[in-house]
Amino acid sequence: MATESAPYKLVLLRHGQSDWNEKNLFTGWVDVDLTDKGREEAVRGGELLVEKGIAPDVLHTSLLRRAITTAHLALDRADRHWIPVKRSWRLNERHYGALQGKDKTQVREEYGDEQFMTWRRSYDVPPPELDDSDQYSQAGDPRYADVQDAPRTECLKDVLDRFMPYWEQEIVPDLQAGRTVLVAAHGNSLRALVKHLDGISDDDIAALNIPTGIPLYYELDEDLRPVVAGGQYLDPEAAASSIQAVANQGKK
Numbered sequence: 320m321a322t323e324s325a326p327y328k329l330v331l332l333r334h335g336q337s338d339w340n341e342k343n344l345f346t347g348w349v350d351v352d353l354t355d356k357g358r359e360e361a362v363r364g365g366e367l368l369v370e371k372g373i374a375p376d377v378l379h380t381s382l383l384r385r386a387i388t389t390a391h392l393a394l395d396r397a398d399r400h401w402i403p404v405k406r407s408w409r410l411n412e413r414h415y416g417a418l419q420g421k422d423k424t425q426v427r428e429e430y431g432d433e434q435f436m437t438w439r440r441s442y443d444v445p446p447p448e449l450d451d452s453d454q455y456s457q458a459g460d461p462r463y464a465d466v467q468d469a470p471r472t473e474c475l476k477d478v479l480d481r482f483m484p485y486w487e488q489e490i491v492p493d494l495q496a497g498r499t500v501l502v503a504a505h506g507n508s509l510r511a512l513v514k515h516l517d518g519i520s521d522d523d524i525a526a527l528n529i530p531t532g533i534p535l536y537y538e539l540d541e542d543l544r545p546v547v548a549g550g551q552y553l554d555p556e557a558a559a560s561s562i563q564a565v566a567n568q569g570k571k
C-alpha cells in the first residue's frame with residue numbers, strides 16, 4: 320500500500336461500537352465500554368492492517384477505555400501489541416457537556432432538528448456546560464487531575480485547540496522519525512484531526528463522519544499534507560455504510 324514519495328504513514332482508528340453508541344446516547348467523556356460487536360470491529364481493524372501490510376510502530380490513544388481497548392484488540396490481532404503507547408486526554412472524545420448521557424433521538428425531538436445538528440456538528444457552538452454534580456461529570460476523576468481548566472463542554476473548535484499542541488509536539492515527531500503512527504481515538508477528535516490534515520472548512524466539516532473500527536490510512540508528504548485527500552479507508556465499503564449510520568443517528 321505504500322507510496323515511494325510519501326515519507327510519513329499515519330493510521331487513524333475510531334473505537335469500535337460502544338455500549339452508548341448502541342444505546343444511541345451522547346457519550347463524550349463518559350468512559351463506556353465496547354459492545355461485543357465493537358470488539359469484533361476492533362479485531363477486524365487489526366486484520367485489515369495485516370492484509371494491507373501496515374505495521375504501526377507507535378500508538379497514541381485517549382484516556383478512554385473504548386479507544387484503549389480497540390487499539391489493544393487491533394494491535395493484538397496484528398501481532399503489534401508490544402509497540403510503545405502514549406496516552407493523552409487531548410485525544411479524548413469531544414466533551415459533550417449537558418448532553419452527556421442523553422438520548423439522541425429524544426434530544427432531537429425536544430429541541431428540533433436545527434438545534435440538534437448545531438450542538439452535534441456545528442464547528443463553534445458547544446452544548447450547555449455539564450454541572451460538576453451531574454452523574455456523568457468527570458469533575459474529580461483522577462485521570463484528569465493534571466488537566467488545567469478541564470472542559471465542562473466543548474465544540475469541535477475547542478477539540479482542535481486542545482488536540483493540535485499534542486499533534487505538533489508528540490505525533491509529528493514520531494512521524495518525522497519514520498515511525499508508522501496509529502492514533503486510536505474518537506469520532507469527533509478524529510474529525511478535528513482530519514479537518515486539520517485535509518484543510519476542510521468550518522462549514523464543510525459538519526458533513527464529515529467517521530465510522531467505528533475501520534482504519535483510515537494516510538500517507539503524508541514532507542509538508543504533512545495528505546497524498547490522497549481524505550485518506551483511504553482500509554475497507555471502503557464497510558466504511559461507507561457505517562458513515563451513513565453515524566450521520567443518521569438521532570433520526571427515528
Ligand SMILES: O=C(O)[C@@H](CO)OP(=O)(O)O
Binds near residue numbers: 439506507568
Ligand atoms: O456521543 C458521542 O460522544 C459522539 C460519538 O459517539 O456522538 P456524535 O457522533 O453524535 O458526535
